[in-house]
Amino acid sequence: MSESQGPEFFNRLTGQIERESVYGEAWLDWAYNKPLGRLTVELAAKRAWFSRWYGWRMDRRSSARKIVPFIEKYGLDINEMARPPDHFQNFNDFFSRHLKPEARPIDADEATVVFPADGRHLGFADVSASDQFYAKGQRMDLEKLLGDPVLADQYSGGSMVISRLCPVDYHRFHYPAEGVPGETLLVNGSLYSVNPVCLRQRLSVLWENKRALTGLKTESFGQILCLEVGATCVGTIVQTHVPGQYTPKGGEKGYFGFGGSMCITLFEPGRVELSADLLEHTAAGRELYAHMGDVMGA
Structure with a gap:
């Protein structure tokens, strides 16, 4: 797959x-905007076997030769990495890499919540009132996203943050606040791309794709819902946290296998006021880039 210039974002x-x-x-534009491409997506790219096949390729030792060219092409900072580039067994090993703790400091203010992942973020003060999800007129269907009408009612009117991870990003995801996580519910589904090229066409991929839901009980922010959404070439969502065991703010929750992917964070109504710059750029139709551990709201 090749790369080209994409949408604007605020860094x-x-x-x-x-x-x-x-x-x-270029491949995404063909796959989701051209008739033959859309047929290919339906027959192969959205299927779990396609992502398993691509993941198998990234697990082979020969894939390690892609690591250094990838680092050089996208300007990744090797000083952030817990291991040097030649210490990874294959590309997937590199893709799910750990960073040095000092590379992603967690905001220490007890009154704040932090972004769960590196990436490009959209923030909505009231998920029920918004029709600006990647394209005008598309509204989030909470009941379908969560697969539970009771949960959907609980978070209706609350705040939502969508964190989109690209292949070049750090791909471990973390908790936005301290608390006690529950069991993770896996909702099986397809594996469409979650790139804006696709989401502008059909937001419903967010509740059609494979996803994992975990509730985080907190003292200051109520119950926070943490979702991970799979995508094309990202059939693997690995949970590393321990249900029922206290986690600090910024504690690791899990990681994605190869590809782009997405985290969604939901807050109950009135619990959190999202950061002004996040709301400002979302209203302008652009994502905000920030690191895991940076302030998301308070």
């Missing part, structure tokens, strides 16, 4: 509006 780290280099955008 909180640089304070600049930048343009994303999208890994595989």
